[in-house]
Amino acid sequence: xxxxxxxxxxxxxxxxxxxxxxxxxxxxxxxxxxxxxxxxxxxxxxxxxxxxxxxxxxxxxxxxxxxxxxxxxxxxxxxxxxxxxxxxxxxxxxxxxxxxxxxxxxxxxxxxxxxxxxxxxxxxxxxxxxxxxxxxxxxxxxxxxxxxxxxxxxxxxxxxxxxxxxxxxxxxxxxxxxxxxxxxxxxxxxxxxxxxxxxxxxxxxxxxxxxxxxxxxxxxxxx
Amino acid sequence: xxxxxxxxxxxxxxxxxxxxxxxxxxxxxxxxxxxxxxxxxxxxxxxxxxxxxxxxxxxxxxxxxxxxxxxxxxxxxxxxxxxxxxxxxxxxxxxxxxxxxxxxxxxxxxxxxxxxxxxxxxxxxxxxxxxxxxxxxxxxxxxxxxxxxxxxxxxxxxxxxxxxxxxxxxxxxxxxxxxxxxxxxxxxxxxxxxxxxxxxxxxxxxxxxxxxxxxxxxxxxxxxxxxxxxxxxxxxxxxxx
Numbered sequence: 001x002x003x004x005x006x007x008x009x010x011x012x013x014x015x016x017x018x019x020x021x022x023x024x025x026x027x028x029x030x031x032x033x034x035x036x037x038x039x040x041x042x043x044x045x046x047x048x049x050x051x052x053x054x055x056x057x058x059x060x061x062x063x064x065x066x067x068x069x070x071x072x073x074x075x076x077x078x079x080x081x082x083x084x085x086x087x088x089x090x091x092x093x094x095x096x097x098x099x100x101x102x103x104x105x106x107x108x109x110x111x112x113x114x115x116x117x118x119x120x121x122x123x124x125x126x127x128x129x130x131x132x133x134x135x136x137x138x139x140x141x142x143x144x145x146x147x148x149x150x151x152x153x154x155x156x157x158x159x160x161x162x163x164x165x166x167x168x169x170x171x172x173x174x175x176x177x178x179x180x181x182x183x184x185x186x187x188x189x190x191x192x193x194x195x196x197x198x199x200x201x202x203x204x205x206x207x208x209x210x211x212x213x214x215x216x217x218x219x220x221x222x223x
Numbered sequence: 224x225x226x227x228x229x230x231x232x233x234x235x236x237x238x239x240x241x242x243x244x245x246x247x248x249x250x251x252x253x254x255x256x257x258x259x260x261x262x263x264x265x266x267x268x269x270x271x272x273x274x275x276x277x278x279x280x281x282x283x284x285x286x287x288x289x290x291x292x293x294x295x296x297x298x299x300x301x302x303x304x305x306x307x308x309x310x311x312x313x314x315x316x317x318x319x320x321x322x323x324x325x326x327x328x329x330x331x332x333x334x335x336x337x338x339x340x341x342x343x344x345x346x347x348x349x350x351x352x353x354x355x356x357x358x359x360x361x362x363x364x365x366x367x368x369x370x371x372x373x374x375x376x377x378x379x380x381x382x383x384x385x386x387x388x389x390x391x392x393x394x395x396x397x398x399x400x401x402x403x404x405x406x407x408x409x410x411x412x413x414x415x416x417x418x419x420x421x422x423x424x425x426x427x428x429x430x431x432x433x434x435x436x437x438x439x440x441x442x443x444x445x446x447x448x449x450x451x452x453x454x455x456x457x458x459x460x461x462x463x464x
Contacts, residue, residue, distance in 0.1 A: 148369075148373065152353070152366050152369065152370065155357060155362060155366065156353060156356035156357050157356045157357075157358070158352075158356050159356075162349070162352065162353050162356055165349045165352070166346070166349045166353065166370070168345075169342050169343075169345045169346035169349075170346060170373070170374075170377055172342050172381065172384075172385075173380060173381055173384035173385075176384055176385065176387075177384065197387060201383075201384050201387060204380075205380065205384070208376065208380060209373070209376075212372070212373060212376055213373070216289070216369045216372050216373065217369075219289050219365045219368070219369060220365070220366065220369055222365065
């Protein structure tokens with residue numbers, strides 16, 4: 001636990017000092033909403049279209065975070081330093097996943113109001129608690145997959161390509177779960193209710209891949 | 224020395240497959256609704272099942288590799304996934320032909336089995352580029368194993384998630400609710416599955432023994448020229464022993 005705390009402090013301090021990922025991700029998501037406005041040529045959207053636009057935008061913003069996640073460790077010797085410490089290597093995975101989860105939450109604090117203002121027609125305020133539940137589960141799934149695949153991708157020659165290429169198909173269940181769960185919430189005229197089925201799928205996905213990633217992360221760090 | 228029993232296996236595969244397709248064309252009745260085109264079912268479904276099993280088997284070999292760290296398990300995992308990808312391409316093509324004939328469209332998005340299969344295929348399509356992008360052989364083997372395990376676990380979960388999101392239109396033929404197959408069609412189908420499994424095993428054994436022989440030869444060559452300490456420099460996605 002102390003190891004996790006130290007690693008997490010390091011991640012967050014690094015991000016606070018360099019501001020490499022989060023501002024870029026937030027700006028990207030807001031810009032993408034504007035791009036969608038012109039691409040779709042509509043003043044506002046609702047229902048399944050709104051859910052799809054929102055989820056895919058957050059997904060692609062997350063890809064930017066994934067690409068930066070391990071670069072400092074690879075280039076500045078963070079991996080070597082960590083490997084020399086007598087601690088369980090899985091903590092690095094947990095710390096990275098929590099850090100990315102935090103980044104996504106911060107990005108969504110910007111992106112959700114921006115989406116509500118710029119594109120969404122029904123007000124987002126009445127359904128905000130349900131939206132937050134869905135997004136937290138989706139963020140967790142994304143953070144787990146990205147922290148695992150990022151560690152693979154950072155050692156490849158075309159890391160900015162390989163990471164998203166592997167992550168996108170792996171994350172399709174998360175996209176399905178969150179987009180379908182958000183769809184009734186974003187529907188105009190009396191927001192629908194949240195379906196527990198999608199929350200279960202997201203939760204199951206998080207659980208299975210969380211455990212699996214913890215089990216297979218160790219071999220990624222050997223040298 | 225590596226290809227022991229391959230001839231018998233090849234002959235058995237050939238006989239089973241020819242037998243299966245003879246039954247398909249001359250014995251099984253035409254399906255009442257779709258007619259002759261439905262017979263692609265005996266090629267498409269076994270190919271899909273064997274491809275998915277091949278992916279999962281590749282994941283199991285990868286677990287073995289991470290446990291024992293023997294390069295041979297990485298090679299086995301690579302070959303299993305490689306053959307499964309080829310069968311997956313065949314599945315997508317035959318499925319598309321069948322969909323065109325039966326449903327009138329080359330591709331249907333509200334069809335969970337089709338969509339999940341495409342997602343799984345897209346995921347495994349990154350397996351070879353990923354291997355190729357890692358130069359260090361030992362690291363390549365480790366990372367490929369991690370990928371194979373995660374992707375192997377993803378296969379069933381993905382099918383569950385996609386199926387939950389859509390209505391069922393894909394026929395379920397082997398359970399009792401989805402219109403059970405009549406006896407002669409079921410028998411032919413089972414023979415076709417056995418034939419496809421044998422084909423997978425034969426192709427797997429051929430590729431495995433080719434790869435083993437090749438690396439044996441190159442190690443002998445290097446020993447002859449006296450520089451067997453030198454590492455292999457050529458970049459490749461395939462594992463070397």
